Amino acid sequence: MRYIVIGAGAVGGTIGARLFQGGHDVVLIARGAHYEALKSGGLRLITPDSTETLDVPAADGPVPTRDDDVLIVATKSQDTISALDPWPRHLPVVCAQNGVDNERTVLRRFEKVYGMCVWLPASHLEPGTVAAFGHPYSGMLHVGRYPQGVDEISRQLVTDLNKSGMYGLDAPDVMRWKYAKLLGNLNNAVDAVCRSGSGGEALTEQARAEGMAVLEEAGIPYATPSEQAEVRGNKVDVRPIEGIERGGGSSWQSLARSSGSIEADYLNGEIVLLGREYGIPTPANEVLQREANRHAREKLPPGSMSAAELAALIDERSAAVSR
Incomplete structure (x- = not known):
């Protein structure tokens, strides 16, 4: 699968960087100065153990899609609709966001929607840079189909997270988390x-x-x-x-x-x-x-x-x- 991370800030940047480090296809979607920094110099990921600059592909809007694309939305909740509006409706969407309203909102527009409960201490205050403070894993992420259950896509995402410096869990009751x-x-x-x-x-x-x-x-x-x-x-x-x-x-x-x-x-x-x-x-x-x-x-x-x-x-x- 290719992961398109919409909103490459603290959470999205860390998830995208870790998946990229794990050898997965990743595209980061960002805006403004952050996008310019990603485009010109890559994503600088700082952790308690290391600092690495990653040449992750980045864009400031929709890219040509593939059949195996998964959208990971990591914007703030107030930006969900505008962030997803340009993307094809057949793509699966993972809501890696705080709050409990995003999944229901996205399900009005997209058929396959997944919740992700994010426990990930990170900061993004400087363009092109994300600091992830979690150790030994950068974050703990429960993933499940919305409104309930797990499927092939959610299981694959959890597997990929667990191979990429994150702690992923299958969560058929993801909204409870x-x-x-x-x-x-x-x-x-x-x-x-x-x-x-x-x-x-x-x-x-x-x-x-x-x-x-x-x-x-x-x-x-x-x-x-x-x-x-x-x-x-x-x-x-x-x-x-x-x-x-x-x-x-x-x-x-x-x-x-x-x-x-x-x-x-x-x-x-x-x-x-x-x-x-x-x-x-x-x-x-x-x-x-x-x-x-x-x-x-x-x-x-x-x-x-x-x-x-x-x-x-x-x-x-x-x-x-x-x-």
């Missing part, structure tokens, strides 16, 4: 908006408690923390890379790059949506969604608020919904 990841990703807005060390842990717990409440009310299963810990084991330990500060997660990186958009509508916003559908107040996630979007829209840097300021806004919203 993605809902568990969603609960963890409710911290992304706190990580992005709050100043480091200002005490955002309580806000994260509040957002997660709301998330668990709405998932349970909706009857949506998710992998438990003990299941996640058992599977992850010591497969993906986060290691430092000399000379590179890891910074924050994907939402933090969106603010750091002044990208103008952020994934909050598909993370905290997913909990807000379910809360409204089932009549459960979700004030913490409402405020986190709103503030993360405001920071992205106004291109504010990461850490522009204290946890106390954010907590006051959540308290205000909690009082309003309890009236």
Whole structure:
């Protein structure tokens, strides 16, 4: 199979680089300065063990397709539709993205859709460069057919990942793992908006408690923390890379790059949506969604608020919904 990675940032760049190192056909799809850097100098992959520049084929839009192509979409969720719109509808699509809405959205347009639950600590803040902090594997990736099951394509992808410095797992219940990841990703807005060390842990717990409440009310299963810990084991330990500060997660990186958009509508916003559908107040996630979007829209840097300021806004919203 040839893997066409749409969105060659931290996650997509690492997956594409590792598959390329494993001897597989890979094309990276990127835009702007990142594409220009890939085209002229290749992809620089930095890990705790090595630094390597890889001559991975790159393009800034659709390429002539083959019968064995698989699209791996690693864009932010808000860019899914526009990223996939130019591609032929018969190609299988793997959603290597946070959130739980992408697979359903893509299934409206493409027949074969796969979920990938991504646990992959990486950063992309400089054109042409990706830093992957995981060791001994760069990431742990559950893969399965959407809405459920596994097939020849998903099994082959898992096999190829496992031969390429990644830890891949067959997951017929892949969305159960993605809902568990969603609960963890409710911290992304706190990580992005709050100043480091200002005490955002309580806000994260509040957002997660709301998330668990709405998932349970909706009857949506998710992998438990003990299941996640058992599977992850010591497969993906986060290691430092000399000379590179890891910074924050994907939402933090969106603010750091002044990208103008952020994934909050598909993370905290997913909990807000379910809360409204089932009549459960979700004030913490409402405020986190709103503030993360405001920071992205106004291109504010990461850490522009204290946890106390954010907590006051959540308290205000909690009082309003309890009236």
